[in-house]
Amino acid sequence: MNNFMFYSPTEFVFGKETELQTGALVKKFHGTKALIVFGGGSVLRSGLLERVKESLDKEGIAHVEMGGVQPNPTDPKVYEGIGLGRREKVDFLLPVGGGSVIDTAKAIAAGIPYDGDFWDFFTGKAVPEKALRIGVVLTIPAAGSEGSGNSVITKTDGLKKLSLRTPEVLRPAFAVMNPELTYTLPAWQTASGITDMMAHIMERYFTNTADTEVTDRLCEGTLKAIIKEALTVIKEPENYGARANIMWAGTIAHNGICGVGCEEDWASHFMEHEVSALYDVTHGAGLAVIFPAWLTYMADHNVRKVAQFANRVWDVPASEDKKAMALEGVARMKAFLHEIGMPTTFRELGIENPDISALVCRLHENKGEFVGNYVKLDRQATRQIYETANL
CATH class of the missing domain: 1.20.1090.10 (Dehydroquinate synthase-like - alpha domain)
Structure with missing residues (x-):
């Protein structure tokens, strides 16, 4: 066996109706204004997004939102989120969805405080030294991005699909996991x-x-x-x-x-x-x-x-x-x-x-x-x- 360091600080909140704790968890990890990132219409149709926003309102957490993240996420949504997050002065990323949504939010979290192009991190030109904190409400069990520091993004120019692995700064602070949210997958x-x-x-x-x-x-x-x-x-x-x-x-x-x-x-x-x-x-x-x-x-x-x-x-x-x-x-x-x-x-x-x-x-x-x-x-x-x- 090789020498290793294992550090997995994410707080997992697992079980029925746990999404109702989202606001309290954002507050616990010192978030005051969250950028909610999500994909298609399922979080809207199910009422999940409204429940999450209500939990944030209950705790006095301000929030803005960005939807439309697609499977195999691409860089335009990351740039959109970075711009929105900077304009709105958010201090917390809250993806509500599966791996594509979480990976997009991680790239945004690293990109907001960075002076250069976030894609530098994926090509190895730079290493993220800081990022906004992230909390996850998981709806699709698959990628494991809720418990890792990894992100995979495709750059539309050239269709380059690359990964970033920085657990020290991009591992989520918490992950809310309600198995009932996966019934309709x-x-x-x-x-x-x-x-x-x-x-x-x-x-x-x-x-x-x-x-x-x-x-x-x-x-x-x-x-x-x-x-x-x-x-x-x-x-x-x-x-x-x-x-x-x-x-x-x-x-x-x-x-x-x-x-x-x-x-x-x-x-x-x-x-x-x-x-x-x-x-x-x-x-x-x-x-x-x-x-x-x-x-x-x-x-x-x-x-x-x-x-x-x-x-x-x-x-x-x-x-x-x-x-x-x-x-x-x-x-x-x-x-x-x-x-x-x-x-x-x-x-x-x-x-x-x-x-x-x-x-x-x-x-x-x-x-x-x-x-x-x-x-x-x-x-x-x-x-x-x-x-x-x-x-």
Whole structure:
């Protein structure tokens, strides 16, 4: 196990009607004027936005709002939010929604006090040293952004989809999590979120770091719990227990606990980012296509952990033939993804003729000549993985 520091200061307020505590929580963390960031009409139709604003009014917290954040969030909304936040002199960001809304709010929170272009943070030209405080009201369990310091934004000029990881300044102060708010999520969105959280765990699980038994078991146990509850929640969307477990799993998957002491991978996420940037597909659905292809490649190039994954997560019997174990695990994973309604090929994702050369070129332009750590992938390797996803 590698040396590590684990610091996760977010206060999670979990359960029924917890959104009514939002105003008190903003006040607790010294907010006096909040910029509420949200996406489409669901928070309006459900009455959630009004309940949140009423809770802010009750505590004397002033607020302004910005809606219209779309999936695969882009930089124009960030610039709009930075301008609005500066004009209104807000001191707190309050995203109400899922990962796209939260990621947008994080970029705004870092951009408001910064003299330059917020995109500098995503390209590595600058590192955010300060940001406005953030509190979250979560409506979509998927990205885990409510418990991480990460943000992913696409720049419309060139369709560059890049990530920022600064837990010291962008991890939310609190996250309000009411599983009942997820009852009305479409099955596709629920399944995409489930796939995303599974991928967050797997990016940490597939490591060459030795002596990580505790972290491995945390990953494996959480994955098995997600698989069990996913099959329930797809069939029974208003099953509170299943929704609660899925919602909490999304946080555990991405708050860092599943990766302590490990060198993480993240090649599959980087490869998917190019797919969703170019074709505007749902991130979780894109991962359902890329990750099995990545695992198939690893069965030939670094099979040890893939065989362990097959045995411990997918109940493939142990044998001397590690590659056969690994491939059976991939087959069982794909069967599960199909069962919850996810695609596992580009064609099933709705991309009939993906431009694999463009995907490979963009990936390595953005991430360098090698991506990932479990096996460092060059252009030939990533092309093979994209081509496997196209079979």
